[in-house]
Amino acid sequence: MHPLDAADPLAHYRDRFVGSPGLVAYLDGNSLGRPLTASIERVEAFLREEWGGRLIRGWDEGWMQLPLALGDELGRVALGAAPGQVAIADSTTVSLYKLIRAALDARPGRTEIVIDRDNFPTDRYLVEGIARDRGLTVRWVETPHDGGVTPELVAPVLGEQTALLVLSSVAYRSAWFADIPAITALAHDAGALVLWDLCHSAGVVATPLDDWGVDLAVGCGYKYLNGGPGAPAFLYVRSDLQAELRQPIQGWLGSASPFEMGQGYEPAPGIRGFLSGTPPMVGMQAMRDMVALIDEAGLEAVRAKSVALTEHAIALVDDVLPDARLASPRDAARRGGHITIDHPRFAELMPRLWERGVVPDFRRPDGIRLGLSPLSTSFAELEAGVGMIAELLRG
């Protein structure tokens, strides 16, 4: 056993994940987390006993509560959110759309939305589309290739016209971990709201949302929360904003009394008013197991291992890939759970890495992204993966 794995108090959790035949190194847990074996059993039991056994009665027997119950659990375990502020329902994209629109309506008369140039495409495209529809201006924060949003970069683009900032906690490419409390405070000083995209931090980096005064947040369910491909996302709306904000997809399941089937939409009070249509029950099952596993291991321990993994990854790159350029922060405090390294030959390497069972991600123009999900990734696996990249580059 690799000495770092032998010394790792979380190493044994790796056995709880489903094995993949022929896999040498899975280095993409921040794009799609691996399934837990417990989830196979849970999904099967759900199909047999709850769906098959209870049929439509299931909605009255707990399903209707699951988006908020699991949201509360996720909030407690990973987001520092008190109950009643997190719901699990739509995709990240749809959740972002709902909260961007709701936030803009809460700042009438203001004409600008702020977003950074390297934010994930869905965030940028949504902001551009909504700005176009409403005649608003997009103000861009220009971020460095190996960094991300800082208070210094954000401050000059804020002003009395700023309605909303849409930013990522951890940048999907560089892994830059933003100073969320400082940037949120800056936005509030300008009278604006902030929406944080937590896709690349949820389940791996603590973001105590209540303590940091965050207004709004969304995040993926299928990355470090291991909900499976297409699992629903979560959204967070701070409790004191819930009555003021109106989300635009006025579906019946976000209404105050769906089964009255009445005329006219009246939102349900609280976070339930941010739901729209029927919540995806099967899609939420696997995430329940991962939230429970993070709770068991403790988010602090998960983050400690994540830092150890990314530190080791950087040391390995420095050692065996001297021609590659690190496009992520060297300061662990400003880094999320992955690193990106750039090299002009990385694009051509990708198919050969996959053939050999080494599965990182490729991010344009020439970056290999190593996503290191702490409970399912070993140090030995990381070394094997980086070693294979070095070997193929030499060949």
Ligand SMILES: Cc1ncc(COP(=O)(O)O)c(C=O)c1O
């Ligand atoms: C930062 C970030 N935001 C949003 C998304 C998009 O989410 P979805 O495709 O689930 O709507 C992703 C990944 O796909 C992401 O990495």
Ligand SMILES: Nc1c(O)cccc1C(=O)C[C@H](N)C(=O)O
């Ligand atoms: N959601 C994805 C998909 O449907 C296919 C392939 C990749 C993804 C991803 O999640 C990409 C990921 N958000 C990223 O940061 O690159």
